[in-house]
Structure formats: structure tokens, C-alpha cells
């Protein structure tokens with residue numbers, strides 16, 4: 092199968108490409124414009140290191156907003172759409188324009204392409220941020236109430252997908268990821284910041300009081316679930332939560348990192364939580380049923396792997 096992965100140089104996209112290439116029947120076209128975002132371009136270039144040169148991998152440095160689909164999509168069987176601008180905190184003010192362009196407009200351009208050149212599956216990377224504040228484990232049919240412009244942009248992407256399904260029969264599957272972490276995690280995400288700050292003995296900066304909790308998904312578990320969508324029957328038209336093995340508060344996670352790195356952090360609380368819920372918690376029963384998904388990695392195991400990866404990245 093020939094598979095297009097957008098956002099291939101990104102944190103999750105690069106892991107997904109590697110995972111898909113483990114199947115000798117797959118060829119992967121990784122597309123990424125390396126657009127300026129919170130994660131430095133040099134880090135994303137390193138994400139591609141294990142992929143470039145692979146005989147069944149082709150990298151296209153192209154922008155979804157400018158691409159000529161007739162040159163690519165006729166050869167593609169399935170699409171994973173992970174490209175976008177992630178991150179809640181930077182989605183306010185004039186920066187929202189970037190979110191509109193890369194999360195909404197770019198998605199619409201790709202959907203238009205797939206309308207002209209049909210594919211067997213179109214898998215859209217969405218987020219727990221579409222839910223906003225919810226009590227308990229959240230099911231996919233919960234009322235969506237995003238709290239940030241980022242969440243709104245990703246939810247708009249979901250709605251666009253559904254519009255093309257309704258009118259053109261586009262075979263869409265929507266996956267909602269819950270805080271993904273592990274090797275190559277984006278530099279702006281909390282664990283990456285904490286590990287970097289601990290390794291450099293800098294103050295640990297925490298938003299809110301640290302008691303906010305997240306459903307943390309290790310990236311290997313996440314891409315295992317994403318890849319399994321390709322062969323799963325009965326998933327077209329579905330929206331599926333991809334959560335992790337464990338939930339924890341920010342302070343609990345930090346304590347684990349201090350233990351793993353054997354350093355004590357100097358915590359600074361730097362402002363209230365803005366645009367984020369107090370807790371996220373995925374009900375993953377649908378993923379278990381439709382994808383036989385079972386997250387394997389404990390927070391301790393996953394954080395240890397992220398620490399090892401960032402020690403390499405920062406030569407420490």
C-alpha cells in the first residue's frame with residue numbers, strides 16, 4: 092500500500108512513518124513543509140534522520156497550502172493527515188492566523204485533493220482539546236466544548252472531514268489523541284521542557300498549581316493505534332479516542348522525572364492555566380473494540396525513554 096503521511100517530520104508523524112515502514116508491503120510518502128512553529132526546524136530535521144534513505148520512504152518538503160495534488164494523490168492509497176500547528180498556549184492573539192491557515196485551510200485543501208483523487212482511508216489527527224472540561228472518562232459522543240482557539244481549529248478540521256464524508260463519501264476516520272509523550276516530544280510540551288530544565292539545572296516552570304491531570308499516551312502506543320486503523324474493518328466514519336495507560340498530575344509526573352534523572356527541581360509557578368481543562372481522561376473502550384488497542388507503556392517506562400532521548404539531543 093502507498094501511504095501519504097502529512098506532518099512526517101513532526102513528533103508523532105516521524106514515529107508513524109517508521110512504524111508503517113515496518114510492514115514490508117508499505118511505501119510511505121512523508122510530506123512536511125517544516126513550517127516555523129514552537130518546535131525548532133533543526134529538531135524536526137533530526138526527526139527525519141532514521142527515515143531519509145529508507146528504500147520505501149520518500150520525503151516531500153512541500154506545503155499543503157500550495158501543493159499540486161495531481162502529482163501526488165493519484166499514486167496514494169491512504170492518507171494520514173497529521174500536519175498542523177499544535178499547542179494550546181500559542182493559539183491566542185494574532186498567532187491564531189497560523190492555526191487557521193495550517194489546521195483549517197490546509198485540511199480543506201487536502202480534502203479537496205482527496206475528493207478529486209479518491210483514497211481508501213483518510214485518517215485525521217484530532218485532539219482531546221476538542222472536549223474542553225469534562226467530568227470522568229470522556230466518550231467520543233460527549234458534547235465538544237473546546238477552551239482554546241487551537242481546540243476550535245482542530246474541531247473545525249473534524250467538521251470539514253465530516254462534510255466531505257457526507258457529500259463525497261470520503262472514507263474518514265477521526266482519531267483524538269490525548270497528550271502524547273516520549274522520544275522526540277515537541278520542545279514546547281511540558282515533559283520536554285521539564286527534562287530540559289532539570290538537565291540544565293534551570294527553574295522548572297509550571298502553569299497553574301500543578302494539580303491539573305492528563306491522560307498521557309506514550310508515542311509508541313499512539314502510533315501502534317494509528318497504524319492499526321489501516322487494516323481495521325468497521326472504522327470508516329468513526330471518531331476514536333486514543334488515550335494512554337496512565338493518568339497523572341503535572342506534579343506527580345515531575346516527581347517521577349526528578350527520580351529518574353536523580354535531580355531535584357526548583358519549581359516556579361508561572362501563571363494560571365489558560366485555555367486548558369483541569370483534567371483529561373480518555374474512555375478508550377471504542378479503540379479497544381475497533382482497533383484492539385491496549386496501551387502498554389507505563390508513565391515511568393515512557394518517561395525513562397524520553398529522558399534518554401533528550402540526553403542525546405542535548406548531549407548531556
Ligand SMILES: NC(=O)c1ccc[n+]([C@@H]2O[C@H](COP(=O)([O-])OP(=O)(O)OC[C@H]3O[C@@H](n4cnc5c(N)ncnc54)[C@H](O)[C@@H]3O)[C@@H](O)[C@H]2O)c1
Nearest residue numbers: 098101102103123124125126154155174175193218268271
Ligand atoms: N503531540 C500531541 O500530544 C498531540 C495531541 C493531540 C493531537 N495532536 C495532533 O497531532 C498532529 C501532530 O502533532 P505533533 O505533536 O507531532 O506536532 P509537530 O509540530 O511535531 O508536527 C506537525 C508537523 O506538521 C507540519 N506542517 C504544519 N503545517 C503544514 C503544512 N501546511 N504543510 C505541510 N506540513 C505542515 C509541521 O512542519 C510539523 O513538522 C497535529 O495535527 C496535532 O494537532 C498532537
